[in-house]
Structure formats: structure tokens, C-alpha cells
Amino acid sequence: MDVVSDAISAVRLGHPSSDRIGISGSWCVRLDPYVGAGFAVVLKGSCRLLPDGGDPVSLGVGDVVLLPHGTGHVLTDSRVDPADAPTRTVPFERWLTETGPRDRGETELLCGKYRLDCSRLHPLMAELPRVVHLPNRVGSHPELRAAIDLLAGELDERRPGACVALPSLLDLLFVYVIRSWIDEATSGAWPRVLSDPVAAAALRALHSDPAAPWTTDRLAAEANVSRPTLARRFTTLVGRPPMAYLTWWRLTLAATLLRDTPDTLATIADRVGYGSPYALSHAFEREFGITPGRYRVKVTERSPAA
Template sequence: MDVLAESLGGIQARGALFRQAVMDPPWALRFDVGVPLTLVTMLRGRAWAVPAEGEPVPLGPRDIALVRGPAPFTVADDPATPPGYRVTAADHCARADGTEAGAELFRGVRTCGVRPDAPALLLAGAFDGGSGAGGRLLRTLPGLLVVRDGAVLGPTLDLVAAEVATDRPGQQVVLDRLLDLTLVSALRAWFDRHPADAPPWYRAMEDPVAGPALALLHGDPARPWTVAALAAEAGVSRATLGRRFTERVGEPPMAYLARWRIAMAADLLRETDATVGSIARRVGYADAFALSVAFKRLYGTRPSEYRAAAAGGRGWSEATRYASESSQPWV
């Protein structure tokens, strides 16, 4: 069982904003999309990523910047350049004052800018999935991280660059999949280069005791696990499992399982129309009442209220709460 894959499953590009911009200096784009995660890369030229809080970070050609939302941020030729244009979910080419830029910046499908051969070519994509399993992963990330040396992602970025300005049947699906692939590749590269800063559960997957236990919990989360049963399956004593798992993951096995079950329930509430009772049984709770009690303890709201908020487009509240926890860029 791949714990990272399960966590990334909650963060996906679905009909996502995916655009490129070509700019002459001085230039600055303010990203105000309001999503949990945005990916930015310079396909040509250099820039600065300026988070809502924290210091600006330089971006070289093909560096990948991941910015945790929903707070706005700016990408510019210089940190001192004021934003001239504003990127929103509705329009990639709006002026910063809110007026429409119109034909003056239109350069074809999913592209805006001053002229096709301008020295700066920026590409950006936005992700859904700020709660549940995806939110669990996002909480471990800094507000801004940068994966240097885009050569490791070269083939993927080449595909993206070739497809983003294309308009063919099924194009949005192609772009969504490419954006997902770019995210997975960037996170794996960043975790590999910064192992001490990777999520504890990610590092723990390589541990001979905690790793198998994590795989067992993720492989069958609805099973009525106890520490004794988990230890027996993992082939170690209860004491060894409890100590090693807590050291490596940061919390005891049953506490981890409870959080994972609720994360799964949150995704099912947001993405399906299954009843709360059926979701409860699917993630390991006896009935809707038991799930509701556990869900409210961790999320501060009942499952039905959470589902209504997500359906009403208010599903970013959790991501908003987490966005303020870490704004220091990590490079």
C-alpha cells in the first residue's frame, strides 16, 4: 500500500485552471485563485515568487514552485514590481484593478501576454482537494516550496508546454493528468532532497516496523484494529510497535488510524452521494452516530454540515485554517 499515493489521491486537477503567460519586464502577476495549492514554473526566463507572508524566493528556468493556498501570492520579474495583472479562477488576463484586459493580452488558447516571444514564459496550474486525505498532506508542507533544477522533470514539462496551448477533444483531461503527474514528480523530488522535512509518515514507510504497520492500516482501514492485532500482523511485540510507530510517525497507531479514517470520510462526503451511515461503515465506524462524534472532534463540524459546505463551494475553510500555520518558504 502506497501511503503517498493515497494522500495525493485527494489533491487533483479537475477541470483546473491551467494557463501560461508571456511577459516583458517589468511584470508581476498576482495569483488570487483561492485554491489549496498552486503550481508555478518558468518555462523561459527568471522570476521571484512572493508569498503572502515570508521572504521572496527566486525561480530559475524550470524550477517548480508549489504554493499552499488559499492566500494570494505574486510572481514577478522583481519582488519590488507591483502586480499589473491578477490571476483568478474566472480570468487569467484581468488587470490588477479588476478591469478586463481583453484582446490586448490574448495570445491564443490558455495564453495571455504582451507578445509571443517575450522573455518571460510562466506556466501555472491550480489544484482542488484541500481537505480529507489531501488536506492531511498539505498540512505537512510549507507555505512555499521550490524544487530546483527542473531537468529532473524535463520530459513532463516538455509535454505540458506542448499541450497547454493546444485545443483538441479531451484536452482538459490531458492537462489535468499532466498537472497531476507534475505535482507527484515535484513532491517526490522535494521529499528526496529534503528527507528531514518530509512528512513523518512518509519517512516512516521505510522503517522495518512502522512501515509494515502503516501499510496494514492503509490496506484495510475499516478492520477493527487493536495495537495487539496490528503488532501480531507486523510480527513484533505490542511494546515495540507502540514505541517505534510513535517515534517514527509522531503519534500512536490508533490515533493515526482515527485521523486517517476521518480524512477518508471527508473525501467520501465531498466526492460521493453515499449516506453518512454507509461511509461510516466503509471507514471503520459502527454507524453514522459514531462517525459524527469522531468527525466533529477532529473537524469541528458534523459530516452533514461538512458535505453541505463543500457542495456550496465553501470547502476551502479547512485549507484557509492551515494556510496560516507555515508561511516560511523552503527551498
């Protein structure tokens, strides 16, 4: 596993939802904030997005917009002034139901929502801006464009196997949007981290085998630098020393396994590099303020069905 894959896997819940919507005439909707990430792809026409507390974003054909933190927002026809948006908010799923799929509207959108567990965000995910806007530019992000074309085709034809293909393509879209943001970002810590050969090599090693008996010396050898160089570069870029990051990630991974698997605490302890269930339980409670058993009950009660 790599950092981006692990960061996404740690928060992803169940399957994403999506629909293709066609709208004609003058329209405007204010959507509730939600726990998760929302996205929209403009397949035809144009519209505007106004995030709560942010500036309007004009969207044209082929544009992709991701709201990684579930920010409430207004979606509107380009001819409508966002200042005239309704004050009443509508849940995303209700809007999809009320609007329903339309055949060949003036504006066609692929809209969807990813269900995420935001209680243990990896700093890479936490650093994503409130709105990630990827304009459609010739030659840019070919993988993302291919995923959009495949998604549109699946929604158009609903061929056999669509129930498997659609969630997989939506997950692929999420990865490609985050990857594209990393490639284009001009600020932020984690794009710098992942482009730094020393920090990136150390993170790849830790995420590939978090249960290994890592030491700073061994990790420095993996990154092909001295121990002081690794400690300085990693701490400066990531914001915590290598071994402190490893401890945090092991416990975050343990929380994910408690949420997503029926594995015993002993099995999870072995998978994340702790010598005994007691050692894991002690470290887990110190980090998160709750025992692993109580955490598992809590997340099971609040998690929606997949």
C-alpha cells in the same frame, strides 16, 4: 492506496486550472492568497517569486515552484526589484485573463492552481513548506521533467483529447512535486516517517484497508516487529499511537466520502470500519464538532462546481 495518494485525494477538489503565459519587457504582479495550491514552471527566460513574509526565489528555465498553502506572492521579471512590486493584489484567475497567452515572450511560464479542501489536511500536506522550489538539475527528477514536457506540448498544440489530458497531467505534476520534495527533504517529520520501515509498513497496511478490524498486535505483525516496538516507533514518528491515527484517518476518510459521494451514512460507515451509522455519527461529532449530515450540507454549499 498509500499515504501520499490518500493525503492528496482527501483534499483535491474538481479540476486544476492552468495556462501558458508569455511576457516581454519589465513586468511585476502581486497575486492574492487563495484556498488551494499554486504552481509555476519556467519554460523560457527567468523570473523571481517573492512569497508573502518570505525570501525571494530566483527561477530559471525548467524550475518548478509549488505554493502548497496558497500563499500570496509577487511574480516579477528578474530585472525588477521586488521592493518595487505593486501593493494592489490581483486574483490569480484575473491575472491569467488580463495577461492572456502570449506567443513567444521573453519569459514563458506554465502557471496553475489546484483547488483544495484545506479543512481536513493530512499532516503530510500540512507539513509542506510555504514554497517548494525544485531547481532544474541534470538527471534530477526525471518523472517530473517528463510531465513538464508533456504539459508544455499539450498547451502548445491543443490536440484532440486535451481537455482530458491536461487535468490528468496537472494532477500528475502535483504528485511528482510532492514526491520530489519527500525525496529531497532534509527536515520534517513525514519524510522521516515514510522512510522508516516500521512506520511506513504500518501506514501502508492501514491505508490499504482502513475498514479492517485492526489491532496493535495485528499491525505489529504486518510490520514484522513486536507490539511495543511498533507503538514506540509509530508514536514517536507520527505523533500519535497507531490506533489513534487509524481513528482519525477513518473519520477523515468519512468526511471525504460525505463531500464527494452521495453514499448513505450506512454505506460510508461500512467503508471506513464502523459497525453502524450511529457509531460513525457519534465518533464523527466527537472529532469534528458537527454531525455527518450537517457536515455534508456545509461542504456542499461552500464547494465550487467541479
